[in-house]
Amino acid sequence: MTKAPAPSEIDWQNLGFNYMDLPYRFLAHYKDGQWDDGQLTEDATLHISEGSTALHYGQADFEGLKAYRTKNGDIQLFRPDRNAARMQKSCERLLMPPFPTDKFLAAVKSVVKSNADYVPPYGTGGTLYLRPLMIGVGENIGVHPAPEYLFTIFAMPVGAYYKGGVKPTNFTTSYYDRAAPHGTGQSKVGGNYGGSLLPGSEAHKAGYSDVIYLDPATHTKIEEAGSANFFGVTKNNEFVTPKSNSILPSITKYSLLYLAEHNLGMKAIEGDVFINDLDRFVEAGAMGTAAVIAPIGGIEYQDQLHVFYSETEVGPVTQKLYDTLTGIQFGDVKAPEGWIQKVEV
Ligand SMILES: Cc1ncc(COP(=O)(O)O)c(C=O)c1O
Numbered sequence: 001m002t003k004a005p006a007p008s009e010i011d012w013q014n015l016g017f018n019y020m021d022l023p024y025r026f027l028a029h030y031k032d033g034q035w036d037d038g039q040l041t042e043d044a045t046l047h048i049s050e051g052s053t054a055l056h057y058g059q060a061d062f063e064g065l066k067a068y069r070t071k072n073g074d075i076q077l078f079r080p081d082r083n084a085a086r087m088q089k090s091c092e093r094l095l096m097p098p099f100p101t102d103k104f105l106a107a108v109k110s111v112v113k114s115n116a117d118y119v120p121p122y123g124t125g126g127t128l129y130l131r132p133l134m135i136g137v138g139e140n141i142g143v144h145p146a147p148e149y150l151f152t153i154f155a156m157p158v159g160a161y162y163k164g165g166v167k168p169t170n171f172t173t174s175y176y177d178r179a180a181p182h183g184t185g186q187s188k189v190g191g192n193y194g195g196s197l198l199p200g201s202e203a204h205k206a207g208y209s210d211v212i213y214l215d216p217a218t219h220t221k222i223e224e225a226g227s228a229n230f231f232g233v234t235k236n237n238e239f240v241t242p243k244s245n246s247i248l249p250s251i252t253k254y255s256l257l258y259l260a261e262h263n264l265g266m267k268a269i270e271g272d273v274f275i276n277d278l279d280r281f282v283e284a285g286a287m288g289t290a291a292v293i294a295p296i297g298g299i300e301y302q303d304q305l306h307v308f309y310s311e312t313e314v315g316p317v318t319q320k321l322y323d324t325l326t327g328i329q330f331g332d333v334k335a336p337e338g339w340i341q342k343v344e345v
Pocket of ligand 1: 064224226227228248251
C-alpha cells in the first residue's frame with residue numbers, strides 16, 4: 001500500500017478525487033450481537049473471511065461527507081448527523097446492525113482530528129473526504145445476514161470539484177434503471193453503484209458527463225442525475241426536485257431546498273418532474289456532496305438536446321445557491337441552527 005505523502009508535499013490546488021492511505025482510520029467490529037468500542041488503526045487493509053456476505057451478496061453500505069477548513073483555521077463538519085441517520089436506514093434495509101449516531105459522530109471526529117494535517121487549507125477549495133463503510137463479514141455461504149460486521153471510517157484530502165469556476169455539462173437520458181420501484185434506490189448500498197458503472201461509461205463514451213435516470217416504473221419522470229439528485233428552477237422562482245421512494249435522499253438536496261426557500265425567497269417543491277416537460281425550467285443542476293451543485297447545460301432525450309440556461313454559463317440562481325451552500329460549509333456564511341459541528345483539534 002502506498003502511504004500518503006507528507007502534508008507538506010501535497011499540491012493542495014491540484015488534488016483530484018483519489019484514494020490516499022492516510023495515517024489513521026476508525027475500525028469497529030460487531031460480534032455476538034453488539035458493537036465493540038472500535039479504535040483508530042494505522043492498518044489500511046481489511047482482513048476478512050472468503051465467506052463474507054459483502055463479497056457475495058452485496059451486504060455493504062457506505063456514506064460520504066466532508067470536513068472543511070475555515071478562514072481562521074478551524075475544522076468543521078456539515079450535517080454529519082444526517083449521514084449517521086441515512087446510514088442507519090441503509091443498514092435496516094440490508095439487515096445490518098445500525099451504528100449509533102453518537103458513536104458515529106465521535107468516530108468521524110476522531111478520524112478528522114488524527115489526520116488534521118491533511119485537511120486542505122482554506123481557499124484551495126479542497127476538503128477532507130470521509131468514507132464511512134459497513135460490510136457483512138465472517139464465515140457464511142447461504143443467502144443470510146452475516147454473523148459479524150465491520151464498520152470503518154477512512155479519509156482522504158480531495159480537491160475542489162471545479163478548478164477555475166463552476167461549469168455546466170450535458171447529461172443523456174438512460175435506458176437503464178439504477179433502482180427498482182420498491183428496491184434499494186433510497187439506500188446507499190454498494191450494489192446500486194455496481195449497476196451504475198455501465199450506464200455511466202456509455203454516457204462518457206457518447207460525450208456526456210453522466211446519465212439522467214428516469215423512474216423505473218414508467219420511464220416518464222426524472223429520478224437522479226448520475227449519483228446525484230436533480231433540481232430545476234422555474235420561471236416562477238420555484239426550486240423543484242423529484243420526489244420518489246427510489247432515489248437517494250441527498251443531504252445536499254434537503255439543504256438546498258431549505259436555502260432556496262429561506263435564503264433566496266423561492267418556493268421549494270418536491271414533486272414530479274416529467275422528462276417531456278423540461279421547458280418549465282430555466283436552470284437545472286445535479287446536487288451532491290462531491291460537487292455541491294453540478295449545473296446541467298442540457299439533457300439529451302430521444303435524440304434532442306434540451307438546453308436549460310446555457311451550455312457554457314452558469315445560471316444566476318444556480319450560482320447563488322452554490323455560493324450560499326459552499327459559504328456555509330467553509331464557515332463564511334451563517335449556517336442554520338445545527339448544520340455545523342466543529343472538530344476540536
Ligand atoms: C445516488 C446518489 N444520489 C444522490 C447523492 C447525493 O447525496 P448527498 O447530497 O447526501 O451527498 C449521492 C451521493 O451521496 C448518491 O450516491
